[in-house]
Amino acid sequence: MKSTNFFKKHTLMYGASLLLVSAQFACSKTETKDTTATTTTTTQTSDQAYDDYKNYVTQMETDVRGGWDSTATDWDTRMETARTDYDQRYNAVNQYAGEFDDTRRTEYEDLQSRWNTAWTTREQQYNTWKQTNQSGGKAMTKVDMSSMDVKKVPTYTATNIRTAYEEFVAHVEANKSNYTNDDWKMVEMYWDQLDDRKNAIQSQLSDKDKWEIAKAKTKYQTMKAGSKIGNTASNVGSETKEAGKDLSNSKVGEATKDAGKAVGNTAKKAGQKIGDVVKDND
Incomplete structure (x- = not known):
């Protein structure tokens, strides 16, 4: 009788243990499944990232064509948000750029150019x-x-x-008249490092990219020289007027004249460089 009770007692214990293990396994499996589902919903495929980027560029073009909302007072925040949102979408799709076929790559480059055009217009509206x-x-x-x-x-x-390079030039073109001396220092520091980076990966660039970068460099050098001359002459003229001095025969005019020659020489040299690029490509 005791043997029977002992056997029944342990049988119940084993059964309870098996039920507990089964419950834990089922719970663990459910948690794993839920975690996997969550991860999947937050990951974009190449097509999803591309469509998201394309739609954002198209929407910006539509907004810019619609004109400026002069009734809004939070445009500082709006501009920062728009730029951040674009950068996020660009980074998401650009990781797949190496996988694009020729058709998609061409369209992708066109979308980037369309964004630069729209954003330059938007920055001009903003300024x-x-x-x-x-x-x-x-x-x-x-x-x-x-x-x-x-x-x-x-x-x-x-x-x-x-x-x-193209985004850099677009920023300079839209804001050159409002740059302070400190802003120009930041622009030139960024430019120098951008140029160093380009030189480091020069051998990996396509002929088309080299050509477009050369054009961007020419445009920047011309804008920088012209804008800094204008800003400097304007600032000096204003300060002198307040002090009641006559600058008609001052060194400011000579400096502006010399700087103007420098602009012409810079553009000429840059144009020669572009010609050399084309010649090498041929």
């Missing part, structure tokens, strides 16, 4: 708004320089450095 939307009688002309972060330069590859 106009800042100059006319005065606060306390003083025009708001501070330029967003976050895109000139030199920490990004080492990450550029043969796939995206041409875009980096």
Whole structure:
């Protein structure tokens, strides 16, 4: 009788243990499944990332064509958000750029060019708004320089450095009249490091990329020289007027004249470089 009870007792214990193990295994399996499902929903495929990027560029073009909303007062935040949103989408799709076929690669390059055009127009609209939307009688002309972060330069590859040049030139073109001396220092520091990075990966660039980069360099050098001459002459003239001095025969005019010659020489040399690139490609 006791033997029977002993056997029944242990049989119940074993059964309970098996039920407990089964329950834990089922719970663990459910948790694993849930985690996997969560990870899958947050990962974009190449097609999803590309479509997201394409739609964002198209939407920006639509917004720019729609004109500037002068009733809004939060444009500083809007511009920062728009730039951040674009960078996120660009980084998401650019990781797949090496896998694109010729058709998609061509369209991808066109989308980048369309973005640069739309964003330059948007920045011009933004700067106009800042100059006319005065606060306390003083025009708001501070330029967003976050895109000139030199920490990004080492990450550029043969796939995206041409875009980096084009975006750089677009920023300068849209903001050159509002750059302070400190802004120009930041611009030139970024430019120097961008050029060093390009030289480091020169052998990996396509002929088309070399050509477009050469054009961007020519455009930047001309804009930089012309804008800095204008800003310097304007600032000196204003300060002198306040002091009641006559600058009609001052060194400012000579400096401007000499700088003007430098602009012409810079453009001429850059044009020769582009010609050399084409000649080498032939």
